Amino acid sequence: MNNFAVAIDGPSGAGKSSLARRCAQELGFLYVDTGAIYRTVGLAALRRGIDRKDEAQVAAILPELDIALRYEDGEQRMFLNGEDVSREIRLPEISLCASDVSAHAAVRDYLMETQRRLAREHRVIMDGRDIGTVVLPDAPLKIYLTASAEARAERRMKELAAKGVEQSFEEVLREIVQRDEQDMNRLVAPLRRAEDAVLVDTTEIDFEESFRLLCRIIRERMEAQA
Numbered sequence: 001m002n003n004f005a006v007a008i009d010g011p012s013g014a015g016k017s018s019l020a021r022r023c024a025q026e027l028g029f030l031y032v033d034t035g036a037i038y039r040t041v042g043l044a045a046l047r048r049g050i051d052r053k054d055e056a057q058v059a060a061i062l063p064e065l066d067i068a069l070r071y072e073d074g075e076q077r078m079f080l081n082g083e084d085v086s087r088e089i090r091l092p093e094i095s096l097c098a099s100d101v102s103a104h105a106a107v108r109d110y111l112m113e114t115q116r117r118l119a120r121e122h123r124v125i126m127d128g129r130d131i132g133t134v135v136l137p138d139a140p141l142k143i144y145l146t147a148s149a150e151a152r153a154e155r156r157m158k159e160l161a162a163k164g165v166e167q168s169f170e171e172v173l174r175e176i177v178q179r180d181e182q183d184m185n186r187l188v189a190p191l192r193r194a195e196d197a198v199l200v201d202t203t204e205i206d207f208e209e210s211f212r213l214l215c216r217i218i219r220e221r222m223e224a225q226a
């Protein structure tokens, strides 16, 4: 039997990563952060100084990239040609680079098998933008996690401040709205809710409540499938 997979999609800043990581720990799943994989390609493109909006230029560097995902103490780490880039890909400027390169079919195709293989080999909670719609269309549970742009900007600002990165609310909100726009309106695998995804809106609920709600949804679906 295939491994049970939970596909979580939603816009940036909805809390997907922190919630998915915490649920995975709680329920004994492997947490796969697919955004980190796109971020690694975005970083490589930035370093090469190529035009990230130009699919041919981005496609040309793919064969030279060795992108590896390793788990250390349960934490997913990203390696680019042998170098651990797990911290660098979190820099705010990498977010838009990732969004730019992720719009290209060449990049999405290139990363598809890695994501599917992880879901075949492990019991995963995988988060991203197209996991329920494209990568794992047969996942037994799909969740679309969202929150208002303002709530997401507020949370992102706090996260950045905790890391010592100061950005104004307006700046963070502008970046979130721009990324939503790009991720939802691209031609290939745009962010959208799969028809059979459970909608979870965390605008009005805090992290702990969202965490309990997600764990409950996952447990119930697993019991129903057993």
Ligand code: DC
Residues within 6 Å of the ligand: 012, 013, 034, 035, 036, 038, 039, 095, 098, 099, 102, 103, 127, 128, 129, 130, 131, 179, 183
């Ligand atoms: O989740 P994140 O913010 O780390 O993702 C960075 C960018 O990567 C995001 O703006 C869109 C893209 N992405 C994607 O297109 N598909 C995914 N499955 C995950 C991320």
